[in-house]
Amino acid sequence: MDHRAVLLALCALLCVTFAADEIIGDGHSQELSGAKLSLLGETSNGTNATDLTYGFISCAVAVVFYGSNFVPVKKIDTGDGMFFQWVLCAAIWMVSLVANLILNCPRFWPLAMLGGAIWATGNITVVPIVKTIGLGLGLLIWASFNLLMGWASSRFGWFGINAEIVGKPVLNYTGAGLCFLSAIVFFFVKSDVQRVRTAEETPLLIDNTINSGDASSDDSWVDRLRPSTKRLVGFSMAVFAGLLYGSSFIPVLYIKDHADDPDSHFHGASQFDLDYVFAQFSGIFLTSTVYFLIYCAAMKNQPKVFSKAILPGFLSGIMWGAATCCWFLANHYLSAVVSFPIITTVPGLIAAAWGVVVFKEVKGLRNFLVLGIAFCLVLTGALLTAFSKV
DSSP states (O other), X not given: OHHHHHHHHHHHHHHHHHHHHHHHHTTHHHHGGGSOOOTTOOOTTOSOHHHHHHHHHHHHHHHHHHHHTTGGGTTSOOTTSHHHHHHXXXXXXXXXXXXXXXXXXXXXXXXXXXXXXXXXXXXXXXXXXXXXXXXXXXXXXXXXXXXXXXXHHHHTTGGGOOOOOOSOHHHHHHHHHHHHHXXXXXXXXXXXXOOOOOGGGXXXXXXXXXXXXXXXXXXXXXXXXXHHHHHHHHHHHHXXXXXHHHHTTHHHHHHHHTTTOTTSTTTTOOOOGGGGHHHHHHHHHHHHHHHHHHHHHHTTTOOOOOGGGHHHHHHHXXXXXXXXXXXXXXXXXXOHHHHHHHHXXXXXXXXXHIIIIISOOBOSHHHHHHHHHHHHHHHHHHHHHHHTTO
């Protein structure tokens, strides 16, 4: 599994590198400055066959990686997730560093770091979500609210970004409503999340005197919850994470939307989304580091560090970073009206497939029927939201 995941990560990075090189060859920083792109706008290069090829390849890589990036750590004990998050974000930042060098170091806009800080705050909840309701169900829920937040902020012009006009408002509102309904349906899917610990999965940085007194002292707060409470906590955290994930692009959109204003501090900012990846990912790494230091202080300098989570966590971060770079490329080549609904919903289906087929998190005919209904609602909602602008 790990070898295949590494191969996929390398393929994704090659895809990002090749596409970026093509853009650099055309002088994207200068050529794109006069063509304003928005979250639901058209691509500046048109819709020729090459653009469609790059766009759909980017979409395909993004959805596979987003739906699979937590698989390498699914069977590995990550404790309370704080150390895992820091390793993950370090890998994410390294991906952005490579992308930034490929793009010849475009201008760094500090405001874009705010989007990274928002994302990192939501990502703290990922490990508890996976432990409480499972990988597939958790990703489906936060993907639905991710789509809703991204849709609403762009549709109504929240937080100072330009409101988007759609040609078919009925389809747009219906699609958003179905996505919200799907999140409610997901709550009725009962997942069977088993936790297995071996002697080799003891944290590295836990005082032996603490461990010797209580066999369950290594357990995180999630492991001590009652089963009936776990579902409610996991669902609530997934909603919280989805809302923050859906807000993480707002600072970049704000910069782009004010690039044409001569009185704005952001006048002349690039309209190419990938130019903001390094700033946003720097915000992710900085925020995760701050959270980890606070956690270390709260734990009296005895954080729970699991050695087996280091390499898998780093691999997960590379996959996530490559997926996000591909998402930015898909926005450029296809326009976000096509890429955003696809990339926020399809990974949930992939993660659910992992959960059902490999990890056996969902069992029973009733749960499969409910999950199938939720799948249909998500796909229908995403398609209606996309077609509302076509």
